[in-house]
Amino acid sequence: MDSLYNKIKGSNIVWQKGLVTRADRNTFYGHQSGLVWFTGLPSSGKSTIAHGVEKVLFDKGVKCYVLDGDNVRYGLNADLGFSEEDRRENIRRIVEVSKLMVDAGLIVLTAFVSPFKKDREYIKRRFKNDNFIEIYVKCSVEECIARDPKGNYQKAMRGIIKNYTGISSPYEEPENPDIILNTEKLSVKSTIKQVLKFLKQRGWLENISL
Amino acid sequence: MDSLYNKIKGSNIVWQKGLVTRADRNTFYGHQSGLVWFTGLPSSGKSTIAHGVEKVLFDKGVKCYVLDGDNVRYGLNADLGFSEEDRRENIRRIVEVSKLMVDAGLIVLTAFVSPFKKDREYIKRRFKNDNFIEIYVKCSVEECIARDPKGNYQKAMRGIIKNYTGISSPYEEPENPDIILNTEKLSVKSTIKQVLKFLKQRGWLENISL
Numbered sequence: 001m002d003s004l005y006n007k008i009k010g011s012n013i014v015w016q017k018g019l020v021t022r023a024d025r026n027t028f029y030g031h032q033s034g035l036v037w038f039t040g041l042p043s044s045g046k047s048t049i050a051h052g053v054e055k056v057l058f059d060k061g062v063k064c065y066v067l068d069g070d071n072v073r074y075g076l077n078a079d080l081g082f083s084e085e086d087r088r089e090n091i092r093r094i095v096e097v098s099k100l101m102v103d104a105g106l107i108v109l110t111a112f113v114s115p116f117k118k119d120r121e122y123i124k125r126r127f128k129n130d131n132f133i134e135i136y137v138k139c140s141v142e143e144c145i146a147r148d149p150k151g152n153y154q155k156a157m158r159g160i161i162k163n164y165t166g167i168s169s170p171y172e173e174p175e176n177p178d179i180i181l182n183t184e185k186l187s188v189k190s191t192i193k194q195v196l197k198f199l200k201q202r203g204w205l206e207n208i209s210l
Numbered sequence: 211m212d213s214l215y216n217k218i219k220g221s222n223i224v225w226q227k228g229l230v231t232r233a234d235r236n237t238f239y240g241h242q243s244g245l246v247w248f249t250g251l252p253s254s255g256k257s258t259i260a261h262g263v264e265k266v267l268f269d270k271g272v273k274c275y276v277l278d279g280d281n282v283r284y285g286l287n288a289d290l291g292f293s294e295e296d297r298r299e300n301i302r303r304i305v306e307v308s309k310l311m312v313d314a315g316l317i318v319l320t321a322f323v324s325p326f327k328k329d330r331e332y333i334k335r336r337f338k339n340d341n342f343i344e345i346y347v348k349c350s351v352e353e354c355i356a357r358d359p360k361g362n363y364q365k366a367m368r369g370i371i372k373n374y375t376g377i378s379s380p381y382e383e384p385e386n387p388d389i390i391l392n393t394e395k396l397s398v399k400s401t402i403k404q405v406l407k408f409l410k411q412r413g414w415l416e417n418i419s420l
Contacts, residue, residue, distance in 0.1 A: 018276055019265040028268070055229040058238070063273065065314040066228055076306035096286035097307055104275040104316060 025105030030207035031062050033102045034131025036195070037123060039114045039174060041166045043147045044139035045183040045191070046111035052192040054109055060208050064107040067094060072112075082163045091119045095126050102131070107204065115171040131204065135195065136177035141166045143184050235315030240417035241272050243312045244341025246405070247333060249324045249384060251376045253357045254349035255393040255401070256321035262402040264319055270418050274317040277304060282322075292373045301329045305336050312341070317414065325381040341414060345405065346387035351376045353394050 026032050036053070038046040050066045057064045073080070077093055080086040091114060098108045114120055124132060144166060145153045156164030163169040179198055181191040199205050236242050246263070248256040260276045267274045283290070287303055290296040301324060308318045324330055334342060354376060355363045366374030373379040389408055391401045409415050 018261050018278075020261075020268045024268070051229050058230045058234070063315075065310070067310070068228075072310075075309055076303060078306075093286060093303070096288075097310065099285055100275070100277070100282075100307065101311065101314065104311065105273075106314060 022103050022105065029061075029063050029105050031107070032131055032204040032206070033063075033105045033107055034133065034204055035098045035102055035123075035127055036107065036109045036133045036135060036199075037114070037120075038109065038111045038135045038137055039120060039177075040137030041115075041139060041141060041144045041171055042113055042152060042164070043144040043149060044137045045181075045188070046113075046137045048188055049135075049137060049181065049183075049191050049195065050109040050111040052188055053195050056192060056196060056210075057107060057208075060205075060210065062107060062205065062208055063105055064109065065101060067098065067101075067108060067110045067112075069112045072097075082169075087116070088119060091123065095123050099126070107199075113165050113171070115165045115169065117172045117174075120174060131202075133179070133198065133202065134174060134177045135179045135181060136174045137191075138173075138180050138182045139184055232313050232315065239271075239273050239315050241317070242341055242414040242416070243273075243315045243317055244343065244414055245308045245312055245333075245337055246317065246319045246343045246345060246409075247324070247330075248319065248321045248345045248347055249330060249387075250347030251325075251349060251351060251354045251381055252323055252362060252374070253354040253359060254347045255391070255398070256323075256347045258398055259345075259347060259391065259393075259401050259405065260319040260321040262398055263405050266402060266406060266420075267317060267418075270415075270420065272317060272415065272418055273315055274319065275311060277308065277311075277318060277320045277322075279322045282307075292379075297326070298329060301333065305333050309336070317409075323375050323381070325375045325379065327382045327384075330384065341412075343389070343408065343412065344384060344387045345389045345391060346384045347401075348383075348390050348392045349394055 022033065038050050040046050047068055050068070054064050054066045072094055073090070076097065077090050080090050091112070094110060094112065098110065101108045120134065124134070148154060152161055152164065153167060155161045156167040165171050179194060181194060183191065196210055200210060232243065248260055250256050257276075257278055260278070264274050264276045282304060283300070286307065287300050290300050301322070304320060304322060308320060311318045330344065334344070358364060362371055362374065363377060365371045366377040375381050389404060391404060393401065406420055410420060
C-alpha cells in the first residue's frame with residue numbers, strides 16, 4: 001500500500017548525507033526532534049492545543065513548529081482538494097515535510113483532522129523506529145458544531161461544503177493513541193500540560209526544564 | 211502564470227497565525243531566516259557548497275538546513291519525474307517547504323539544478339519582500355562531465371537518463387544572481403567564505419560572529 005504514497009519516479013536517487021546530522025542537532029539543541037500528530041474532528045481543539053504547546057516549548061528554548069491544516073493547504077498543498085486521493089496526498093506531503101523538519105532538529109506539531117485509520121497507520125509506518133506521538137483530540141460532533149468558529153459545520157450541513165468530516169465524511173476514531181485529550185472536559189491549559197508531561201516522560205526534553 | 215503553480219483548491223482557507231511568530235524566532239535565535247537558492251549544472255558543486263555553509267553556520271549556532279535535490283525527491287517529491295510539468299511542481303513544492311522552514315526560523319540552503327529562468331523568476335516572486343539570495347554555481351559542462359561523481363552524465367550521454375540538464379535538456383544561465391561562484395577557479399573553502407560574507411553583509415547574521 002505504501003507504494004501508493006511514495007513511489008520514487010526519479011532515476012538514480014540516493015539519500016545525501018549532510019555534514020550536520022540530526023544527532024548533531026539533537027545534541028546541540030538539548031532536546032530530541034520528533035513528530036507530534038494531533039488528530040480529531042474540525043473544531044475539536046487540535047490547532048489551539050498545538051499552538052499552545054509550541055508557545056511553551058519555544059519559550060523554553062525548544063526548536064519547534066506547528067504544521068497546520070489551513071497553513072499547509074495555503075501553500076504546499078494548495079493544489080489539493082478533499083477527494084480521497086487528494087486527502088491521501090495531503091497527508092503524504094505533510095509527513096514528508098515533517099520528516100525533513102525533524103531531520104532539521106525540530107519538534108513538529110501537526111494539527112490535521114486526518115480522519116482515516118489507514119492514513120494514520122501510514123504515518124506511523126513512515127515514522128517507524130522514529131520519534132512519533134499520536135494524540136487524539138476528542139470532542140463530540142455536537143460540541144464541535146456548537147463551537148464552529150469558522151461556520152464550516154453550518155456550511156457543511158447546508159451542503160455548501162462537501163465531504164466535511166463529522167457531517168458528510170466519516171471520522172474514524174484512533175484505537176491506540178498515545179494520549180487522548182477530551183476537550184469537552186479539560187481546559188486548554190491542562191491539555192497543554194498533559195502533552196508537555198508526556199514529551200518529558202518520553203525523554204524528548206532531556207535537557208529542558210519545564 | 212503563478213496560478214499554474216499555486217491555485218488554492220480547498221474552500222474556506224485562511225492563514226492561521228501562531229502564538230510564536232517568525233519575528234520572535236529571528237530575535238530569539240539571533241539571526242534572520244531566509245532562503246539561499248543555489249542553481250547550477252549537475253556536478254557543478256551546489257550541494258557541496260551548501261553543506262559546507264550549513265556546517266559552518268550550525269557550528270556558530272545558526273538554525274539552518276539544506277534541502278537537496280536527491281533528498282527531496284526521495285520523499286516529498288518521490289511522485290515526480292523530470293517532465294516540464296513535474297519539474298515545475300518539484301520547484302513549487304520546494305519553495306513552499308522553504309517558506310515553512312523560513313517561517314520556522316531557519317536559513318534554508320537549497321541545492322537544485324533549477325535550470326529554467328521562468329522557474330527561478332517564480333521563486334523570486336514567491337519570496338518577494340522576503341529574505342532571498344540567488345547563487346549561481348558556475349562550471350562548464352565539460353568540467354562537470356569530467357567530475358560526474360554519480361556517473362549520470364555518462365548515462366545521459368548514452369541515453370539511459372532522459373532530459374538530463376547539460377546534455378539533453380538546457381540550462382539557462384541566471385542573468386542577475388546575487389553571487390556567482392566559479393567552481394573551476396575557486397576552492398570549496400573560498401566559495402563557502404564568500405557565501406558567509408554575503409549573508410553577513412545582508413544583515414542576516416547580525417548577532418553571529420563568524
